[in-house]
Amino acid sequence: MTEVTAASPISTDPSRRARLAEFWYYFSENRGAVIGLFFFLFLVVLALCAPLVAPHDPTVQFREAVLLPPFWQEGGRLEFLLGTDAVGRDMLSRLIYGTRFSLFVGVIVTTLSLSSGILLGVIAGYFRGWVDTVIMRMMDIILAFPSLLLALVLVAVLGPGLTNAMIAIALVFQPHFVRLTRAAVMTEKTRDYVVAAKVAGAGHLRLMFRTILPNCMAPLIVQATLSFSSAILDAAALGFLGMGAQPPTPEWGTMLAEAREFILRAWWVVTLPGLAILLTVLAINLLGDGLRDALDPKLKRS
Amino acid sequence: MTHVLEARSLVRDYHIPGSLFRKARTVHALKGVSFAVDEGKTLAIVGESGCGKSTLGRIITLIDPATAGELLIDGRKVDIAREGLTSEMRRKVQIVFQNPYGSLNPRQKIGDILAEPLVINTKVPAGERRDRAMTMLKKVGLEEKHYNRYPHMFSGGQRQRIAIARALMLNPKLLVLDEPVSALDLSVQAQVLNLLADLQDEFKLTYVFISHDLSVVRYIADDVMVMYYGEAVEYGSRDEVFSNPQHSYTKTLFAATPRADVASIKARLARKNAA
Incomplete structure (x- = not known):
């Protein structure tokens, strides 16, 4: 057959590894994203190994060492x-344990809003009509x-x-995910392969979640990473206002709130948790940007 | 003998709802089209863009309901708007789309694309599904190694073969071909048309072939129906229609076909020199 040679010149290897390699090629072109990725992985390891890495218990009070400055x-004191x-x-121990809470907040918030947002968005985009109107007006109210x-x-x-x-x-x-999913589902729904699946006899559930949804994932993945960092930031803000994690939990926002009155006397109690939040959010944002570039086929320069 | 497919004055209207600045209006996409196709035959539906060819195709494939009229498949009346659709009816009609780049799910492997109709409609075990998909893959001229690949790794002609294979997985009696070769280049067109002809003999398939390309129609059709603004202006056997077109639109359509034989080129040059 003559057509075989005309097959796609980019990659003919179907394996997942090859696709991963291609993804990594585009992802690694963005240096900021790679730095963000490694910093994020570092945070994950830190959170997992907190009891091994932290020099002290985060809640133990050393009465003879109140408001000590950093060692330099x-x-x-060393x-x-x-x-x-x-x-x-000990500030260092509290910061290390705080990583756990921040990442935990990010993961839980993202999972919750992503899953419920996808569900509502797919339903709204697939069925349209009054279901769509009801769901989208509710999301508009939240927005x-x-x-x-x-x-x-x-x-x-609560x-x-x-x-x-x-x-x-x-x-x-959640509304951001709903809107994003709905828009993607609406464009994919009219494509021929969806009609073909319908002709093959696929039911609504199969069409929604097996046929259409996998083709809408790229923007959702990016939005998920971005909302991961916003979640950490919002949780810190709520903690700062006394509505989030309660003392003595070593959560970064709560730590900031507790340290408010020492802002002039002891810079490290305010600056360090703030810096931790800043770096984490920055790293995850860079990671999200890189993911968007690597997953968007339009930006692929081959 | 009953016809595999029979349509009695099919009508399809699209209602465009009005808005603040526009009145609601109704587009008559089909204005009462009737025809019948026998087993193993090919009916070609020809016409310009927007004449209702594809609307008719979607009605025959049971994707959209007709507004009025009767559709009989295998002698049984089908009305999806009122009664819904059994999987048995679903299996009798399948479709191949025009655009081979949009009709395959980019996230599914070829093997899964071919097996999906079986998963949905039958209780065939996974091993047999695989075997049947493999067999069909070879029938349409592809190889076993293509089973685990993704659609973007194939050329247009290969994708159209995959789409044909998928349509045949459920052993349908009727295959609607919605301009199946118009997105392909000429040499590949010929290959796919030959494949379709072979498959028709092998599976005793009935084709409804929607096209605007008269040379393709002349090659593959038994009967020809010419459509113009939602109406069937000409309907008859291929030879009748091609040798003795009745309607003025059909004559215009045939005259618009480019000719490349020596006599017609000479005639054209003579006309040009005379002018």
């Missing part, structure tokens, strides 16, 4: 590398409020605490 400053806070807890304000109200209703804060943030983020 006058009066700092025992407490990044100093201690107002009640004598009409400033996100942090709505989260604050929800937490005020009661303060990390779990409720996560639920509130997930609810606030």
Whole structure:
């Protein structure tokens, strides 16, 4: 057959490994994304191994070492590398344990809002009509409020605490996923392969989740990474306002809130948690940007 | 003998809802089309863009319901708007689309694409599904090694073969071909048309061949129906229609076909010199 030679010149190897290699090729062209990825992996390892890495228990108070500066400053001790806070807890240990909470918040919020958003979005985009109208107007209502304000109200209703804060943030983020999914489903739905599956006898559920949804995943993956970082930021904001994680939980936002009064006397108790939030969010944003570029076929320069 | 497919004055209207600045209106895409096809025969439906060819194709394939009229498949009346559709009826009619680049799910491997109709409609075990998909793959001129590949690794002609294979997986009696070769280049067109002819003999298939390409139609059709603005202006056997077109639109259509034989080129040059 003469057509065989005319097959796609880019890659004829069907294996997952080859596709992964291709993905990595495009992803690694973006240096910021690679740095973000490695920093993120570093955070994950840190969170997993927190008890092994942290020099002290994050909640133990050393009464003889209150508000010690980091070790390189006058009066700092090597025992407490990044100093201690107002009640004598080791900053480094608290930051390391704080990684756990931040990543936990990110994972849970993203999973919650992603799964519920995809479900609603696919239903709205697939069935259209009044179902679509009802779902989308509800999402518009959620979107009409400033996100942090709505989260604050929800937490005020549900009661303060990390779990409720996560639920509130997930609810606030959900409309973005719904809209994104709906738009993607609407474009894919009219494609011939969907009609072909319909002619083959596929039912609604199969069409929605087996045929259409896998073809809508690229923008969703990117939005998920981006909302991962926003979730951490919002959780920190809620913690700072006293509505998120409650003391003595070593959550970064809560740590910031506790340290507020020492902002002039002891810079490290405020700066270090803030820096941790900044770096984490920056790394994940870079990662998300890189993913978007690598997954978008239009940006592929071959 | 009953016809495999019979249509009695099919009508399809599209209602375009009005908005603030526009009145609601109705587009008559099909204005009462009747025809019948016997087993193993090919009916070609010809016409310009927007004349209702594809609408008719979608009605025959049971994707969209007709607004009025009767559709009989294998002598049984089908009305999907009122009664829904049994999987038995579904299996009798399949379709091959025009655009081979959009009709295959880019996230599915060829093997899964071919096996999907069996998964949905039958209780065939996985091993047999695989065997049947392999057999069909070879029937349409592809090889076993293509089984685990993704659609983007194939050329247009190969994809159209895959689409044909998928349509045949359920052993349909009737295959609707919606301009199956118009997106392919000429040499590949010939290959796919020959494949279709071979498959028709082998499986006793009935084709409804939608096309705007008269040379293709002359090659493959038994009967020809010419459509113009939702109406069947000409309907008869291929030889009748081609040798003695009745309607003025059909005559225009035939006259518009480019001719490349020596006599017609000489005639054209003579006309040009005379002018």
